[in-house]
Amino acid sequence: xxxxxxxxxxxxxxxxxxxDFVWYAIVVGVLIALCSSLLGVTLVLKRFSFxxxxxxxxxxxxxxxxxVAGLTNETWIVLPVTVVAAVLLLRTGxxxxxxxxxxxxxxxxxxxxxxxxxxxxxxxxxxxAGDVCTSLFGTTKILSxxxxxxxxxxxxxxxxxxxxxxxxxxxxxxTFDETFARATGVKTEVYNLxxxxxxxxxxxxxxxxVGSLLISALVIFPALCAMRVFKSFKRVVxxxxxxxxxxxxxxxxxSIWLSTPVGCTVVAIDLLAFIGFYIAGLVLRKxxxxx
Amino acid sequence: MELLKCNDLSLGYEGKSVAEHISFTVSEGDYLCIxxxxxxxxxxxxxxxxxLQPPLAGSIEKSETLKKAGGVIGYLPQQTPVQRDxxxxxxxxxxxxxxxxxxxxxxxxxxxxxxxxxxxERLGITHLKKRCYRELSGGQQQRVLLARALLATGNLxxxxxPVAGLDPKVTSEMYELIRALNREGITIIMVSHDxxxxxxxxxxxxxVLHGSAWYGTAQAYRESDIGKTFAGGEQWPTSYQL
Numbered sequence: 001x002x003x004x005x006x007x008x009x010x011x012x013x014x015x016x017x018x019x020d021f022v023w024y025a026i027v028v029g030v031l032i033a034l035c036s037s038l039l040g041v042t043l044v045l046k047r048f049s050f051x052x053x054x055x056x057x058x059x060x061x062x063x064x065x066x067x068v069a070g071l072t073n074e075t076w077i078v079l080p081v082t083v084v085a086a087v088l089l090l091r092t093g094x095x096x097x098x099x100x101x102x103x104x105x106x107x108x109x110x111x112x113x114x115x116x117x118x119x120x121x122x123x124x125x126x127x128x129a130g131d132v133c134t135s136l137f138g139t140t141k142i143l144s145x146x147x148x149x150x151x152x153x154x155x156x157x158x159x160x161x162x163x164x165x166x167x168x169x170x171x172x173x174x175t176f177d178e179t180f181a182r183a184t185g186v187k188t189e190v191y192n193l194x195x196x197x198x199x200x201x202x203x204x205x206x207x208x209x210v211g212s213l214l215i216s217a218l219v220i221f222p223a224l225c226a227m228r229v230f231k232s233f234k235r236v237v238x239x240x241x242x243x244x245x246x247x248x249x250x251x252x253x254x255s256i257w258l259s260t261p262v263g264c265t266v267v268a269i270d271l272l273a274f275i276g277f278y279i280a281g282l283v284l285r286k287x288x289x290x291x
Numbered sequence: 292m293e294l295l296k297c298n299d300l301s302l303g304y305e306g307k308s309v310a311e312h313i314s315f316t317v318s319e320g321d322y323l324c325i326x327x328x329x330x331x332x333x334x335x336x337x338x339x340x341x342x343l344q345p346p347l348a349g350s351i352e353k354s355e356t357l358k359k360a361g362g363v364i365g366y367l368p369q370q371t372p373v374q375r376d377x378x379x380x381x382x383x384x385x386x387x388x389x390x391x392x393x394x395x396x397x398x399x400x401x402x403x404x405x406x407x408x409x410x411x412e413r414l415g416i417t418h419l420k421k422r423c424y425r426e427l428s429g430g431q432q433q434r435v436l437l438a439r440a441l442l443a444t445g446n447l448x449x450x451x452x453p454v455a456g457l458d459p460k461v462t463s464e465m466y467e468l469i470r471a472l473n474r475e476g477i478t479i480i481m482v483s484h485d486x487x488x489x490x491x492x493x494x495x496x497x498x499v500l501h502g503s504a505w506y507g508t509a510q511a512y513r514e515s516d517i518g519k520t521f522a523g524g525e526q527w528p529t530s531y532q533l
Contacts, residue, residue, distance in 0.1 A: 045377060166397045173387040176377055183341035183366040184443040185391035231423030232380040 013257050022256065024145045029252045029266075030245050031157035035202045036215075037222035037244030038164050041237050042175045042195065044223040050102065051089060052219040054109035055203045056212035058085040061116035063207070068123040075152060079204050085112075086200035090192055142252070142262050156201050163198055167191060172233055214263045218244070221270035228274075228281030247273050292319040294357045294447055294478055295340075300349035302335045308347055309335050315497050315506040317480060319356065319446070322473045324489040324509075325482045326521070327499035333482050336499060337451055340480070341366055357447060363391060364480075365444030367436050369451050374424070381419045381427070381435050385411055388442030403442075410438045414468070430461035434468075441477075448472070450481040466492065486521050 016022050036052075043051060062081040066074030089105055120132055145153075164171070170191050173181045182188045206215045226239035251266030258265075295317040303309040310332030317323055327333050338344045340351065341364060353362055365388075389403050399407075411417045414434045419427065424435060433453060440448055453469065454462040470492050473479045483489045490496075496512040498505040498521070505517050512518040 045373065047373065166395075168397060169387070169393070169399070170390060172379070172383065173390040176374065176379060176384060176387060177368065177371070179343070179368055179371075180366055180439070180443075181387075181390060182343055183368075184363050184388070227378050231378050231426070232421075233378055233383050236378045 016256055021143055021145065024147075024150045025142045025252055025262070026249065028142060028145060028150055028153045029248045029262075031153055032202070032205045033218065033222075033244040033248035034241055035157050035160045036206050036218045037240045038161070038237065039195075039199055039202055040219040040221075040223035040244075041226070041233075041240055042171055043199070043219055044227070045175050048090070049220050050105055050109075050216065051086070051199065052203060052206075053216040054089060054105040055082055055086055055200060056207060056215040057109040057113040057116070058082055059203055059207055060212040061112035061119070063212075064116035064119040064123075068119055075149075075204065078207070079200070082204050083197055083200040086196040086203075087193060090196040090199075143256075153205055156205055160198050160201055160205075163194060167194065171195065176233075211263050214267050217267040217270055218248075221267075221274050222247070225270075225274050225277040228277040229284065243273055243277075244270075292356050293317070293354045294319055294321075295354065296352040297340075298350050298352070300336075300339065300351070301347040302332050302339050303347050304335075304344070306347065310499050310501070311503060313349070313497070313499065313504040313506075315495070315504075317447070317478060317495075319478055320473070320476065321495055322470075322479045322493050323481070323495040323497060324493040325480065325497045325499060326484060326486050326489060329484070331499045331501055333499055334451070337449065337482055340364065340449060361392065361445055363444050365440035365442075365448045367433070367440045367448065367450040367453055369455060370432065370436075376425055379424050380421055381411070381416060381424060382407070382421065384424055384435055385438045385442065388439035391443060407438075407442060410441050414438050414441075428461070429457050430465060433457070433465060437468075441472075446476070447478045448480065450479065452482055452484075454483075454485070462488075 043049060059078050059082045062078040063074050066077040069077075071077060085108060089108065117132065170181075170186065173186060174188055174191050174195075178188055202219075203215055206218050222240035222244035223236070225243045226236040230236045230239050247269045248266050251269045252262060254260070254269070255262045255265040293316055297313060297315050300313040301308050301311045302313070313336065315323070325333055325336060335344075339346050385407050386399055386403070389399060389407075393399065393403075408417070411420060414437060416431065416434050416438060419431060419435075424432065427435065437448075437450075437453075440450075450469065454465050457465060466488065469479060469481065473492075481489070481493075490509055490513065493509045496505070496507065496509050496518070498512070498517055500517075505512070505515065507515070
């Protein structure tokens with residue numbers, strides 16, 4: 001067992017922390033976890049759990065284009081494409097339109113995934129399986145971040161967190177009852193646009209950590225965990241941020257220690273946390289019923 | 292004092308008209324009930340009054356008195372499925388009534404919190420303040436949403452089927468509460484299909500029919516042909532038994 005997972009001794013493990021890339025991974029990981037969990041609460045409650053999945057596939061398609069075009073930093077093409085897709089998706093989902101929200105989400109998601117893969121295929125890349133795997137699962141990407149990546153990530157995260165704090169009450173109002181908010185004169189279109197842009201930012205950020213396939217987990221799990229136990233919006237938001245940060249940190253450290261893929265390890269720990277919170281929720285409710 | 296005046300409204304979606312020739316006036320202290328069958332255009336009228344969709348023709352004039360009070364109609368919507376499992380405390384939901392007034396300010400002021408506390412006290416939900424909305428009974432949930440609506444408006448409430456899904460006892464309590472608010476000076480517009488109950492409280496009736504509408508005082512409605520047909524002829528109750 002030990003040689004399969006190649007578990008290293010604690011001193012070996014500790015020696016990793018002299019490397020910059022380990023610290024980069026931890027900083028970026030924690031920031032992404034924080035941002036995705038904040039928005040996750042709103043997305044889950046607004047029945048948009050799958051938007052993370054759909055948008056990440058769009059981002060995958062854009063990434064394929066960037067990779068084939070030979071761009072060194074694909075964020076500059078992935079970010080705008082994802083923002084546009086997010087705005088379009090939230091708009092079709094929110095209003096009466098010819099296509100249902102979930103149907104158009106599935107449509108865009110599948111097309112982007114297929115086209116992205118086709119582009120990789122036709123590019124004749126020598127390491128196609130590796131490229132696709134990295135984009136989808138983010139395998140080792142977070143351990144090979146450059147300083148520019150890290151600063152970009154810090155800047156975007158700070159922007160996301162600031163926007164969230166400033167518009168916290170509005171986000172609550174729109175999530176709980178958009179019709180009421182609009183009827184009393186809140187400019188819901190503007191806030192929905194802000195939410196869409198922020199979601200796109202978070203997805204593009206999160207792709208670095210877990211890759212496009214596992215982004216949904218990062219968005220959904222912390223919110224679902226918190227909702228099992230807490231009953232106020234504020235506590236759910238705070239708890240889901242805490243769960244997300246702790247799980248991601250544990251996942252990154254564990255993956256370095258056990259040499260497992262980062263994204264999958266983080267999601268596995270998220271799943272464990274969810275099972276824990278699910279049981280805690282059941283116990284709490286039973287305890288209440290007895291009283 | 293007039294608050295709201297609708298002139299020959301035509302309602303509908305994408306050019307398709309649902310109801311036409313709707314004219315009525317809401318004055319301070321009125322208790323206007325909007326009745327009509329399902330599909331007659333009641334909910335479209337609600338959306339149009341709230342400014343969620345433009346009328347196909349005609350106009351809605353808000354008076355200076357209403358504009359001075361913020362120009363906002365406090366809205367009690369029908370509940371949506373999303374809200375039934377939403378993790379939020381009563382306090383958080385009530386305070387969201389202030390959103391439109393707070394502009395870009397990211398927090399609620401002390402005065403706003405004080406006002407929220409007063410409204411919760413008035414509606415008898417202060418003891419539920421920290422409770423989770425989804426764990427409350429139907430009647431309690433309606434009171435929470437009513438408190439939120441009262442914070443959004445100074446003087447005009449629009450209630451969309453406020454007793455839908457409530458049991459008879461809670462229904463009469465809800466009607467009594469709305470009547471009390473009306474006596475305290477809050478103007479009420481209520482959408483309902485319970486014509487018999489509504490006739491006991493309303494000062495004015497707007498009956499939306501396919502293609503037209505009847506508007507007048509509750510007294511005139513009882514005597515009109517349409518009122519006799521829909522409220523069961525002479526059997527309309529003289530007072531609602533509470």
